[in-house]
Amino acid sequence: MSDNLAVKIEQLLPQTQCTKCGYPSCHDYAVAIADGKANYNQCPPGGQEGVARLATVLNQPVIALDTTHGEERPRPVAFIEEEFCIGCTLCIQACPVDAILGAPKQMHTIIPELCTGCDLCVAPCPVDCIKMIPVTPGKTGWAAWSEEQAQKARDQYAFRNQRLLREKQENDDRLAAKAAAKLKALEQETAQTAEEIQQKERKKAIIAAAIERARLKKLEAELGNKS
Template identity: 65%
Template sequence: MTKTLADLIEDALPQTQCTKCGYPACRPYAEAIAAGEAHINQCPPGGQQGIERLAAITGQRVIPLNPVNGFERPRSVAFIDESLCIGCTLCIQACPVDAILGAAKQMHTILPSQCTGCDLCVAPCPVDCIVMFPVTGDATGWNAWTAEQAEAARARHDFRSARLQREREENDARLAAKAVAKLRDVNAETSNTPAELAEKERKRAIIAAAIERARQKAAKP
């Protein structure tokens, strides 16, 4: 299969999914570059070498990293102080590559080999128990990261995205089924007085509106 320009650009990104580029993940940033809506110098994890790679792919000139998006630094790995962790799961929800293990009200821990250093888990932590430790010495950009690590991170991110989408769809289906059952119960209610009939119609309207919203949501690509 022939790769699109966005595919080639995405392949040149480090797949840290850090959002520092201003987009929710590496793929949307790649698509924005391909569409001429973003510049090639918005990825701090890729560093200057990453900009050179993107310039070669897009035919654009090499420019410095935009400081608005951050600075090129050694790659870091998150560390959780387990003595302070309260098990809130906010870091797990924030991690784009499922590199954090834990459960509600239980201690969490980072999987260092899977952490991309995105630091998205730091800000949500309500007890400040997460810190980022540099692990690559003076090496920055692609000198601190490999194509194999990038591909593994992309696979974990894509798997997580698919799982979350599946969970949303399953939840929507449960809610829709619940609404249909509720409508059936309302229709079965015996209503004799005008007030009872009006209340029954009110309930029908509310449930019908909820079902229609669910239908429209499910129809969206």
């Protein structure tokens, strides 16, 4: 695979990160095309113009969009019917570009200018309160999506991935610190228990020695009386 070719291909993708192509990200799809593992007509958001752009950089003929991956359509934006939202956060976890604001058990809302229309938030919603609303009537594919929007979506996707990595690292650090604290407490408890056992053993030894001295004194007294 040519890394340079993969970079060129990725720059021609709309960066919606919708996974409709069958790959987890636009980057992975670009790498698969460069490797010859995927065809260059599997991106519905890019539409037929997207296929033509990719055909040019690949020096291949323009072929029809593979609609088994989805139809070319006007670009939609997600909309949450807020009165039905239960604050489950599943849509927030699914959004690839952090276009949804909300917190557990609180109403969520979409940031329209960040939404790429990927549809990924729809399926996880347990109360079916997310709708995809077309915002570019009569315009589909690259006619409904600019280079600037694609770059912004790519930056948002990268920012989200960095945030998730940072949060995972912070969580791992918290768990490690918690485990270390528990281990230290256990070691202290074990040391304390061992010391308590030693103290009890010393007390038992002192008592046993006292009993033995008393027994010997009694025996001496009895012998003295007999003599």
